[in-house]
Amino acid sequence: MASTVISVENLSKAYQLGSIGTGRFCSDLKRWWAKQCGKPDPYAIIGDADHCNREGETIWALKDINCSIQKGEAVGIIGRNGAGKSTLLKILSRVTAPTSGEIKLKGRIVSLLEVGTGFHPELTGRENIFLNGAIMGMSRSEIRRKFDEIVDFSGVEQFIDTPVKRYSSGMYVRLAFAVAAHLEPDILIVDEVLAVGDAEFQKKCLGKMESVSKGEGRTVLFVSHNMNAIEELCSRAMLLHGGALQHDDYDVRAVIRGYLYDKGVVEKSSWSNTSDLYRSTWFQPLKFFVRDAAGREMIMPLKNDEEIWLHIEGEIQEQDPALQIGYALYDDAHRLLFWSTHTDCAESDWPKLHKGHVRLRTRIPKRLLNDGDYRLELITSLFWRQWLCEPGTDVPSIVITIKGGLSDSPYWMNRRPGILAPVIAWERVA
Helix, strand or coil, X not given: CCCEEEEEEEEEEEEXXXXXXXXXXXXXXXXXXXXXXCCCCCCCCCCCCCCCCEECCEEEEEEEEEEEEECCCXXXXXXXXXCCHXXXXXXHCCCCCCCEEEEEECCCEEEECCCCCCCCCCCEHHHHHHHHHHHCCCCHHHHHHHHHHHHHHHCCHHHCCCEHHHCCHHHHHHHHHHHHHHCCCCEEEECHHXXXXXXXXXXXXXXXXXXXXXXXXXXXXXXXXXXXXXXXXXXXXXXEECCEEEEEECCHHHHHHHHHCCCCCCCCCEEECCCCCCCCCCCEEEEEEEECCCCCECCCXXXXXXXEEEEEEEEECCXXXXXXXXXXXXXXXXXXXXXXXXXXXXXXXXCCCCCEEEEEEEEECCCCECCEEEXXXXXXXXXXXXXXXXXXXXXXXXXXXXXXXXXXXXXXXXXXXXXXXXXXXXXXXX
8 A cells, every 4th residue: 555755735835025034045044933932923924815926025836735645656747937846846855944834754855956956066076976875864885885876877977076066067967866866765856957968868867767766666756847758757747827736637648738738828829929038149939820821810720621831930139050940749649740940951942041030931731630639839949059949848839729621532530540640642553
């Protein structure tokens, strides 16, 4: 029978804003001191407040969270930026204290909340491994037994005796994850820091987390905007919205769908940059939408035989020949169908980009998509150098719905078997 390792009851967290001396550390310290002296909480909030809405100088990062997590579960925590994911993990990691409510934890916890967590910059990689193990209550012999495995996994053997302040962010997170995952925690908490590593190391980390959860029976809490990783690793998912727990289910795909297709998360057929997001001198996206061949707005659902034109508009302040602009197409199960960028064809046929306002469009092939919902994510990058908008993360996205128009054949009935529904020509060979 599974045992409960994390229990959360009526958990809320409020921050005081707008005046000196009300930062997180200061407010937590004053709250702790008042408790020791038997005095009332100086930051107690009188009355109720909307989730994550500002009331005077108070903002609720979490409000009335209730859940319990069993030993060996891998739980994905998803939601928009500002939903309260990192705040929840910090409270569970005892980095910050809750405003109200109670948490009960059973076992040793290791947290990887941000690059460099738990490392002393002046110490070498080797010294930080032993320091972290000692903080966790491990003996020197236990750490020594795990040392070679940690270094091999991290891939920083050449620099293990170099102060970590000289590490790149990628090296930092490689070693930090290796330490966190190999020092035998009962509960492993991982925030979005894995996005810093390269694709190969991210895959390696996901494999290790799966091993920790399924193979070793330990508990993993994983925050990520990469829905593929959440679905692959996690046996359960929680969706936070505005500081509240909106959806908690063992049907991970259902929780992901609720996040991706919630109108508060993704607009149906158009996206506009109204908050100066995704700023970059090479390309800042401004609009991402679909239109028909004449440039008119399209009403959902669309038909498979309609011409669908995807438009991307943005601003270029500094030209770079490595700039790529495109999109990734996913089905309603979040399976990647394909990527397309403006540099896929011969270089002589690439659209010419220039400084200032740029408008691109591309046609989604007719009679390719099956009945259903499809999500398109914006892709922008500097080829082989840097992601600007990386597919699978929290990037501009839109949803289109296909219904009907699949073929002129009388044998085609609504949705076809399979993911796609292309009409492919046949001919008889004499």
